[in-house]
Amino acid sequence: MAKGTEKHIDTAQKEALLKILETRFEKNKERHSDIEWKNVLVKLECKPERLWSLNEMEKTGGEPDVFGYDDKTKEYIFYDFATESPxxxxxxxxxxxALASRKEYKPKNSALAMAAEIGIAILTEEEYNQLQKLGNFDTKTSSWLNTPSKIRKLGGAIFGDYRFETVFVYHNGAQSYYAGRGFRGSLRV
Known part of the structure; x- marks a missing residue:
């Protein structure tokens, strides 16, 4: 990691982010009706590196919000809730x-590498379908999804979108990229 890029945010950024997250949380209670913000806040206060990741999710247009709570791991789960791919x-x-395989017209990065830099996981197909039950997402864009190794070994990758009142999961060559395709992430706190 380059000097000056430690994974923390300053007090002003933290306060601004927490206000954004709380406002979004309260505005969208139907996503997490059985969860109280004060309990999420306690977890966030204990995990400053997760605040950094949430801030990166916000900065890149993800509009992160609480999706749910995992009783087994005792973690809150955040998803990107931006209407279109961030x-x-x-x-x-x-x-x-896939990035290394491109000889020309390389994109600036790959979805998996960027997710790792931010400290989040790309949504799986199952998680993407769960997200779509809470609204209509990616009606004009699409999002890369965590691809099964069998598909990836053959050179492919999967992505999803929402068209014709239906969630679709497609395939493409992993080296492809489009202005309208990004990725959505999840983060556990």
Missing amino acids: KGRRSLCYDPE
Whole structure:
């Protein structure tokens, strides 16, 4: 990690982020009706590196919000709830291997590498379907999804979108990238 890029945010950024997250949380109670913000806040206060990741999710246009709570791990789960695939995470191929395979017209990064830099996981197909039950997301864009290794070994990757009142999961070459395709992430706190 380059000097000056430690994964923390200053007090002013933290306060601003927590206000954004609380406002979004309260405005969208139907996403997490059985969860109280004060309990989420306690967890966030104990995990400053997660605040950094949430801030990166916010900065790249993800509009993170609480999706749920995992009783087994005792963690709150945040998803990107932006209506369209986050603007700051588009025009990326799927993974570093796909990026390295491109000889020309390389994108600036890959979805998996950027997710790792931010400290989040790309949504799985199951998580993407869960997200879509809470609204209509990616009606004009699409989002890379965590791809099964069998598909990836054959050179492919999967992505999802919402068209014709239906969630679709498609495939593409992992090295492809489009201005309208990004990725959505999840973060556990």
